Amino acid sequence: MAVARVTRLTASSPTSWQNAVQEGINRASKTLRGLTGLEVVSQKAKIVNGKISEYRVTMDVTFVLEG
Amino acid sequence: MAVARVTRLTASSPTSWQNAVQEGINRASKTLRGLTGLEVVSQKAKIVNGKISEYRVTMDVTFVLEG
Amino acid sequence: MAVARVTRLTASSPTSWQNAVQEGINRASKTLRGLTGLEVVSQKAKIVNGKISEYRVTMDVTFVLEG
Amino acid sequence: MAVARVTRLTASSPTSWQNAVQEGINRASKTLRGLTGLEVVSQKAKIVNGKISEYRVTMDVTFVLEG
């Protein structure tokens, strides 16, 4: 196992927490190379007019440092 | 941001934790006005005959205090 | 309530955390009689080529001790 | 399981922590219908002249929401 770095992200989705996680990973993989894993830290939601309008997730994402 | 109150709820669903959260919010919105958000505190399940019979969630729900 | 024991399991699924929980319960019910409930302890995922390849869950499973 | 609410109470007794819990439940059951359970959160005591004068408990009390 090489040396890896862990960074915390928040992301959201109108449909589910699992989808919010995928949104966050899609965005992270544009900038960070070597993503190997994630851990969910918190699951929140925004409520508008008595309905959940947004699923929000905080997660720790791990990526291997090259070189 | 006005002053808001946070209350803890538990709810359940036979199909999923996400559905249990929605059940809880549906019930809360009958009594509490001004719901703005929630955070999942725990995800449990009841098991009967080796199968999950009920998904149970505990969550902290935030609602704005009027006046 | 009889005396019960709590054991920690990890399980995984290519599709979702909820499915990983079900995989773990399916396996546990082969060996452990008297399963009554579970609590999710952590939700992680393995990432390959910028995509989630495996949803991993750690959970505490409760089963009643006979006799 | 219906939707339930969790509220935090503190109570005290001159004789024991277990009695303090019962005092709190007695008072809570005057106002809250549908009490189903409790969890002890902390056990403290007040000391006067080198003796425990009051056992104090903080607990989370669960009650089912009707309707």
Place this chain on the structure above:
Amino acid sequence: MAVARVTRLTASSPTSWQNAVQEGINRASKTLRGLTGLEVVSQKAKIVNGKISEYRVTMDVTFVLEG
């Protein structure tokens, strides 16, 4: 010590966290009789254009139950 209840509040202020706490207590004392104490749970802030625009506090407020 009578039986008391603990409720969680969030409040905010444009000037300081200590002022946010006072805002929350001012609002709470309109509705809740018998307030005896509080504990700060978290201190957050909103940032706009690189400046703190709002100090936000979450606190647990204790009030004695009558009767």
Place this chain on the structure above:
Amino acid sequence: MAVARVTRLTASSPTSWQNAVQEGINRASKTLRGLTGLEVVSQKAKIVNGKISEYRVTMDVTFVLEG
């Protein structure tokens, strides 16, 4: 000190948490040899008609591994 194992148990009693702990140890000592200690993890209770009907305890029990 030999190598020891720690396992989590839940037990209950109609009279007290301390009695629930003893119930759990009585049951555990039928199956596990070499019990050396325990630590209380949580103290809960079931409430029926405004009265505590069952004291429930979760505890970590340590037993020495032979050989």
Place this chain on the structure above:
Amino acid sequence: MAVARVTRLTASSPTSWQNAVQEGINRASKTLRGLTGLEVVSQKAKIVNGKISEYRVTMDVTFVLEG
């Protein structure tokens, strides 16, 4: 409220955790003046031949500093 100091003690009793707490306070009040309160930190027990032989408690004790 004057400035107070908090110190951690462990104590034990052959009969109960509550008695162990009282043992600890009895010993502490020989050396420390101005004891005002305590909080239970952990409740453990020693087991010999399948029976609890000693109830052990860890607690934080507060005493006011004079002058």
Place this chain on the structure above:
Amino acid sequence: MAVARVTRLTASSPTSWQNAVQEGINRASKTLRGLTGLEVVSQKAKIVNGKISEYRVTMDVTFVLEG
């Protein structure tokens, strides 16, 4: 760095938490030589007639041991 000891103090002030910390340090420096730092552990307040009458802080104070 020499060997240091960490002790927990509580202190209070009618004006602010920061002032309560200073009160505690003033008192501690009468008795303890070699104070090097502190960490805030909790921020509480006493409320009388709907107003904060006392800001209370708990802090861990570090002091170097001589010799």
Place this chain on the structure above:
Amino acid sequence: MAVARVTRLTASSPTSWQNAVQEGINRASKTLRGLTGLEVVSQKAKIVNGKISEYRVTMDVTFVLEG
């Protein structure tokens, strides 16, 4: 809500913890675009000759990821 990143900073001030937070945000806004919020993680202080010489704060700062 776009995808955001959370990073941990420490900062200090000779006058107050609140000022230390502002120092940290001032420095962070030179390098990080899109700062939206912060949460205080710890409040420490350095003591010299029995006086607080430096207020130190650790905080989690959130900033939105562009694109």
Place this chain on the structure above:
Amino acid sequence: MAVARVTRLTASSPTSWQNAVQEGINRASKTLRGLTGLEVVSQKAKIVNGKISEYRVTMDVTFVLEG
């Protein structure tokens, strides 16, 4: 990843915590097949006559369930 189980062990060594961990793994591998990993939970030591006589470790050990 197959379904795995996590069990807590304590072990000791007269020379170091790292050696205590190896002692625990040596003993566990006699009974448990499929060990894949461990996490250190606590590091304690016994002191006799002012010297450390025993390094004690608590760890969570993971092993894959067959079939």
Place this chain on the structure above:
Amino acid sequence: MAVARVTRLTASSPTSWQNAVQEGINRASKTLRGLTGLEVVSQKAKIVNGKISEYRVTMDVTFVLEG
């Protein structure tokens, strides 16, 4: 004290946790200037054929921000 940033790293070594920490710092110092300290967050190990094959550490590393 200037403003500093804290980042989380994981590293590994075939020989010891302390060596894994040094591996992580060696790698970090290639990219990050101004490293001032670290704190160990977790100590894990990988086990192959009943032997520890890799010591893994997670740590928070602090480095001063220039300018």
Place this chain on the structure above:
Amino acid sequence: MAVARVTRLTASSPTSWQNAVQEGINRASKTLRGLTGLEVVSQKAKIVNGKISEYRVTMDVTFVLEG
């Protein structure tokens, strides 16, 4: 078991965390009689020029109170 007191110490060493623990115990045993055990609370290190210059440990030390 007699009544015991727990105090927190920090100590350091240029060579290892385990050595830092021994340094702390050596110093503590000059002043405190009846040391029986310790628990490691945190492991930190100071870094100078990209190298670890000092291993720092915080630990809770237990000593029996006489009389």
